[in-house]
Amino acid sequence: MSENRFKDCLTTCSAISDQNPPLRKPPRSSVSRQLQRLDPPEGLYQLPRQPIKESLAEEKHGEPAFPPLRPHRESRSFSLDARGPYEPLVLSSPGESPLVQVPASINCRLLEHQREGVRFLYCLYKNDHGGVLGDDMGLGKTIQTIALLAAVFGKDAEPIQQHDDLNNNTKKGPVLIVCPTSVIRNWENEFSEWAEFSVAVYHGPNREMILEKLDAHCVEILITSFDTFRIHDRILSEINWEIVVVDEAHRLKNEKSRLYKACLGIKTRKRIGLTGTIMQNKILELFNLFDWVSPGSLGTREHFRDFYEEPLKHGQRSSAPDRFVQVADKRKQHLVSVLKKYLLRRTKEETIGHLMLGKEDNVVFCAMSELQKRVYKRMLEQPDIQCLINKDLPCSCGSPLTQAECCHRIVPNGVIWSYLHRDSPEGCDSCPFCLVLPCLIKLQQISNHLELIKPNPKDEIDKQKKDAELASAVFDADIDLVGGSAQNENFMGLSDVEHCGKMRALEKLMLTWTSNGDKILLFSYSVRMLDILEKFLIRKGYCFARLDGSTPMSLRQSLVDDFNRSPSKQVFLISTRAGGLGLNLVSANRVVIFDPNWNPAQDLQAQDRSFRYGQKRHVVVFRLLAAGSLEELVYSRQVYKQQLSNIAVSGKMEKRYFEGVQDCKEFKGELFGICNLFRDLSDKLFTSEIIELHGKQQPESENAHCTNESTKLEMDHTIRSLLINPKFLEHHCHNEQTEGNEVTMESSALSMDSENKMKLTDFGIVYAHRNEEVVNMGPSEEGKSDEEIKPRDNTQISPKTQESIDAVGFCKRKQPTKEQKLREYNRIAQYMGMEIFQFSRWILSASSLELDQMLQKYKKKKKQGTEG
The missing domain is CATH 3.40.50.10810 (Tandem AAA-ATPase domain)
Incomplete structure (x- = not known):
């Protein structure tokens, strides 16, 4: 995996300093480098650290860093x-x-x-x-x-x-x-x-x-x-x-x-x-x-569907013809103008x-344990799921009908089907599609923790029998490793992370965070999963609070206030369903979403419990997904939905990753349809491959909209960003022992890739990326005139801000690739008469004024060379 695939966020940020406002946002750095040093060095690209006890105590002006919160909603701050x-x-x-x-x-x-x-x-x-x-x-x-x-x-x-x-x-x-x-x-x-x-x-x-x-x-x-x-x-x-x-x-x-x-x-x-x-x-x-x-x-529903919805969806298809893309762009702009x-x-x-230090939304793909992988495969082999996978194949009886329409419409030997139709042996009108939701739930449970598929003693007897039978079938020869098919209440067994990939990664991440004084919000959609995580926190000795649907409304605000005030409370365990509204937890600067939701708004609401007005530290979000499982498809659909929302509501330009089109049988692609839901992804890097493939491609239809001038402006704009971007500095200065030696781009990149892979593997992480870099490709101001983009008031615009505004004015500009950026970096180093490593060290010590002067001279010489 390339180094920019996953940048972490384990660097803590201090509270805002009254003496030197305003402060810059902390850097986005590589997770592997942060994991190597639990105590990041003070200095460049890092705000001064403030101990957690200080940040929670009285500040100079007598006001607490995290003030007590009134039991109100959005307006309390x-x-x-x-x-x-x-x-x-x-x-x-x-x-x-x-x-x-x-x-x-x-x-x-x-x-x-x-x-x-x-x-x-x-x-x-x-x-x-x-x-x-x-x-x-x-x-x-x-x-x-x-x-x-x-x-x-x-x-x-x-x-x-x-x-x-x-x-x-x-x-x-x-x-x-x-x-x-x-x-x-x-x-x-x-x-x-x-x-x-x-x-x-x-x-x-x-x-x-x-x-x-x-x-x-x-x-x-x-x-x-x-x-x-x-x-x-x-x-x-x-x-x-x-x-x-x-x-x-x-x-x-x-x-x-x-x-x-x-x-x-x-x-x-x-x-x-x-x-x-x-x-x-x-x-x-x-x-x-x-x-x-x-x-x-917005007219009639039929008009809206034909004029807006269908063109926007088909224009977002990865292989959409140029005319589809152009029509979608026009309809998008028209819809945004109407909605305004x-x-x-x-x-x-x-x-x-x-007023805030920013948020990073990281999507972390954790390797399932070997036992989880075996159980997941056995679940896919169950008759209930096989019936759904083969639904469109010709029936074995020789009739022209498909299996789902003929002999395999019902699944008498399926554990789930037999339970659903225990009172109707002939099945129902929806067979076999009535199996989709129950089977998806089971796959999600296996992805999170094997204990979740065991019978719940609170359920009715028939359901407990069904769950016990299914658990025995999917555990098979491994049943002794999980303590049998009955629900395990053993404290040591439930809190053990050996057979849960996500919990193994969470264990090491939390150790790093708590050692740095971070406070953590830990969300899960399942109450049973919260029970398991609670035992895990107790075993590891973390001081925590818990809030779920059973928590009385009258006690919820006191729990929130206590967590915000108390330096000793390290973790807040919250149900995603109960914690969606009215909670202000600004004392936490780390958010973990243990299981993803099909609706992206649910995960975003959970993040905003911490990232809201009053937050004084940099917020880092980790969404944990089980690599090679259904959860990869869940997240990919989240990306698809978020992109459609950005296009339709804000008029943003989004990269086209997916071939599938929502609610279109002709273009199910890789996202939609029952067969995609029950695909075996264990031997694939599903999300990674899609994002990497389409991230490198630039459709010709989009290139046609770009001019040479816009490309030049974007490249000039990029020069500055890569020079002051710590990600590039890490890329070129990763090993101080190489000083004085000639270090090439390729060897540097290979070294970093190897280092990243080793470190992430230690944490049980297959790969990861930053969600905002995947979802949000372009600005919402595209298509506006320069006058429309300018600020509404008459305030003086700084040259840096004006440069950004000018860059926005180019519609669908071509983004320089990583290779182009590295070549440009190398040219600047040659212009300065330095080797790559020496030049990178010079950047670290150069002032902003020196960088500006160097860039101006370089661009002037570059322009003279082009004209000559």
């Missing part, structure tokens, strides 16, 4: 103190009556991106239609909504003026807020924190009394849960609401769901959706969401990135 001058934020146009403005008491505590969000929401309200506030999680969508409502309801007016408004029949109707049950209390707390509203909760036994208050006009804000609204939608839909706000609005992605149909009946045009994950799985989810907030804004009228989408990097 934003309401601590004033952010701006104590003056109202006027929303209405000059001369417009009545004057609409956000009270000064709220406006002074808003960040600038939040003020922009309030203006956007008021524009929607004023024009009597709906829209979506699609900010990343943690940017204060709740606050922006409350600020809008405070302005609309005139909460800054004097009591006498409010009374006059009532007499003039200007009283507003009530506002309905629909949200997950787990955040109802957070909404209540935020309203009490930010403004004086009469708030009622339509949830639980007092619903009739709340309705009476509504009829008497005593309620301004009504909060209810998704489930309650779905059940009582007929009652609530009869009310004329001033505004309806749906929090976590991506829940409206399925037009066939009961919730979606209930929300369609709401009587108001002013519908606001709040969500950080606008699209999760399919482009059509966009239509469903925006057709609710602003009916008809109804959508405001900001990321952390765009808004509060300068």
